[in-house]
Amino acid sequence: MLEACVFATILCGFFGIIFKKNLVMKIISMDVMSTGVIACYVLIASRDGLFTPIFSTTSKGDYADPVPQAVILTAIVIGFSIQALMLVGAMKLARDNPTLEVNEIEQNHPS
Template sequence: MELTLEKIRLMPIILLMIIGCFGLLNSKSILRSLLSLDVIDTATISIFVITAASVGYQTPIVSIERYSSYSDPYPQAIILTAIVIGFATQALLCAIALRLGRKSPMLRYRDLEK
């Protein structure tokens, strides 16, 4: 398995994903797992963006002068939906955390899982 430029570019994102998963599996309270989920979400979106930019990094918009190496617009368009859905999930989770916080303000799993 050789180390190409694309794989090196993906390294920081993989690191980010590992951080997110570590946080999610080790979190003691609801808020921390919520933030970790957001980190994983960001990492996933970045993977899409970097994959799209592997063929070129210029804006994929047709105007009078055509760019020579523009990025792939397909994954970029599709990831917009995932961004919105991720945001909606976060909002719903925050609403639940707010409701749960009335009874147990620390939002610790230890108190809630009884």
């Protein structure tokens, strides 16, 4: 059930990027998709019966690998900075255009 919710989150973000025409909605959809991918990674990396690697004299069994946790924290920080950069780009476009609709921006700036 949890896997289905994570997959639905990724799909909602993906379809939002494709079908939404407003740039801010595309940025939000990209953030939703990123959150779903991170949740999928956490879901796959988490397993029952693993202990945190804390120094102690007793042996508790298998230890959890801290590398996936570091990768996820890095992905969250990078995702936040990319989202902030995209929002700054959208603000610069909003200064020159009366709307943030992709079709109208493309019509105003032919390449």
